[in-house]
Amino acid sequence: MSQEQVPGQFTLVLHTHLPWLAHHGRWPVGEEWLYQSWAAAYLPLMRVLRTLAAEGRRGVLTLGMTPVVTAQLDDPYCLDGMHRWLANWQLRALEAATLRTPTGAGAGTATTPEALREFGIREYDEAGRALEDFSTLWRHGASPLLRQLIDAGTVELLGGPLAHPFQPLLNPRLREFALREGLADAGQRFAHTPKGIWAPECAYAPGMEHDYAAAGVGHFMVDGPSLHGDTTLGRPVGTTGVVAFGRDLQVSYRVWSPKSGYPGHAAYRDFHTYDHLTGLKPARVTGRNVDSDAKAPYDPQRADNAIDTHVADFVGVVRQRLISESQRIGRPAHVVAAFDTELFGHWWYEGPIWLERLLRALPEAGVRVGTLSDALSAGYVGTPVELPPSSWGSGKDWQVWDGEQVADIVALNTEVVDTALTTVDKALAHRGAAPGRDVVADQILRETLLTVSSDWPFMVSKDSAADYARYRAHLHAHAAREISDALASGRRDAAERLAAGWNRADGLFGALDARRLPR
Template sequence: MKTVGTFCLVLHSHLPWLPHHGRWPVGEEWLYQAWAHSYLPVTAMLRRLADEGRRELLTLGVTPVLAAQLDDPYALRGVHDWLGGWQLRAHGAAPRLGELAAHEHRTSAAALTEFETRWRHGGSPVLRSLADSGAVELLGGPATHPFGPLLDPRVRAFGLEAGLADAALRTGTRPAGIWAPECGYAPGMETGYAAAGVRRFLVDGPALRGDTALARPVGDSDVLCIGRDLDVTYRVWAPRSGYPGGRDYRDFHTYDHPSGLKPARVTGRNVAPEDKAPYDPGRAAAAVARDAADFVAVVRERLAGIRERLGRPGLTVAAFDTELFGHWWHEGPAWLEAVLRALPEAGVRVTTLAGAVDAGLVGEPVALPESSWGSGKDWRVWAGSQVADVVALNTRVQEQLLAALSPGLVRDPLQDRLADQALLALSSDWAFMISKDSAAGYARGRAERHATRVADLSALLLDGKHTDAAALVESWEHPVFGHLDARSLAP
């Protein structure tokens, strides 16, 4: 079959730093659920396809702050315990939930086996093996996923370098592509990307006015931006019409409270939880096959239209949070596998972002506007009036960080700890969660906790009270990024 064009699937894996910062409902539990229901099955699916000799399946972004959690001994022990607890909950629910509990027991047992076989030494060996096999391209990014347009350029460059260096340490390769946090962009940021060795980054489709059929050089640079095709992406994940809301899929919001399991299918959008029909894995599998076929048809039609318009084969990029697949959408990993198998059979070339660029799918230079992938496709989620206090807090954190760093050739571990806490305070997650009213109290508390540590430690360092500063950090958790060298930020 003649190839109609090129499709790139991009998955963005990210959670803020969660170990030692609460357990339920948005602390460590959040990490362990995503790990069990998304990271384990998605990487297992990719390994199956790689073992068949399939290459360039997708582009996988794993933020440095998530990669650090997937390698953290405390978190590894925590998720292992969580997986065991999941199996026990399924076992205990058998008298009430019958076959559903048995299905859940089999799923949890498979997850335990996957973890104990592949993950006991952390996530980096898993990711590295997928990249080394050629199955995926790994994307990097700034260390703690900050909203770049609002950062002091020095702090922005420091966080990006820390993240790229961290990826090189964990996977053996420094990424050439990044998922810019929240797809946040301000004119001129491509200069910093070029200086860091970044060759390509993601933007949302509206930043390119919807013209996402080719990668585009940004301004006068040779750094490429690649746009997310919303017409294709929203076929999967749209608030009212995406596949996960289909009647036969497992309902995310309905719980069997004694066990914590989810026993119902969606049934209907306006059906009360107590009236929802029981989950049926067979019906869900049929829905996966139906919706995978629909998506393949959508992609092929999109690429045929691009080819007719350009007079040459073009590109469509669908990009999602990895956590959609498995955690939010129980059947998501199975749907991904079905799509990745079916697209080549439909005459669609599947490759990575690097593969698309290598194939010459590059257009004319473009001047990008201020943009993001958030509400309104502007900066309102991270810079709006509802988070004005967080914006002001972040400004103070950066000022205190920069002021406390003294020039010199001797590395000061206390300055490195200061930088570590500052980067955690600057995570974009806190403003996002507040703007979306999703665990806003937790988000504000986390931002203020890290900012307070920065204020206290920077004051002691400025006063030359190193003994007191050392005593202060003794009570903190271990640093997230032990390789940070704050000297690069010092005047």
């Protein structure tokens, strides 16, 4: 039975991003990260959204897709690698399902032969479904699927700059170039240029709203504290009409926070516990202080019950928040919950099912669900605001990307960007009115943008595969320098050979054109 309509609107925003991983290692960091996220998060999320679209549901969520992730989800090499990964997953599940030898596991734990066999049978079916989905729907990449959802009005697409740079620390010319090229990249893939963006890391520096306005961006996301905690309305920034929407932390943290949230519930699948023979994850969380080898077997029915409990809990939280915030401001309020897409399925196995049930339950509970664009159209906009320098990282400032731990990467970025811009300017001036693109200048900018990706300092600051992150930052810096040095010393042939060589590994953003770099 439907509940009474509450005032205001709820918006769910998902931010989909991984760094460029193709051709740069497999395991433990590299392409495996892409394929795991694709199988566990992107495939089931697409299934959920296609199901809701087929029911005629509109404006169910706002989906941020960074150009670097869509580049990988459309890339023939990645599509081939993903197909092999899914087939390998099915083989690993089959191995678990036919296991006969004792594993030395204690009775009642997730890795006894009986528990693994039961788990393997379910996992085999799931892998088969994923393979069928992938073979029939994904053969031309993610873009045709996303375009259908955008055209149907089921999702609003948010874009972003090429290669996910931390914009406040970036040279203004390269910042403008990355943003404009990123929006154009989305336009080419989806026949739809986003009006809104998820700025990388929700990072903001005063004045960036003017860059957004000039690039045709009408709204962007910030974290709640950037709006001093009052996220009930979008707020035009400064003297522009560009609207900042803030993440409601009270609501968002109910699902996932630095300390707690639904995914830690005892019934859900444990992300960290592997069966070392097959690489599968057969355990449930069981308890916060339970050792991996003592965790109980995953029980789908128990997890299913927990999903229903957490859907009901979140619906109650959203309803109450809309009522109380609308009363506080004396007009209908807007509540935005925002998360990384990879939370749903990759980190939290049950996340996609929770999402599907939630998106049905909210309207039933009298909550109006809409996108950020819907919120603008409906007038959920307050008075102008001046935003502080901010991000959604630790401390809500820039420390993760500009702190002492990553001072070497900040210095590296500055040096590489300066070298690249100087070299590209000279190369383009030298060519003058010569027709056609300069593939050498293009590749220098491509490698420079990969060098300044916000992922590398984030991974170092968080001590998450920090060695890999430093290796990647220095690798792309070396590529940009090596091509630049050859060009600057008049060795055009060598520069072309080097650019072609690096392009075999880093050939993303094929439409990137150095001639469009602001003078």
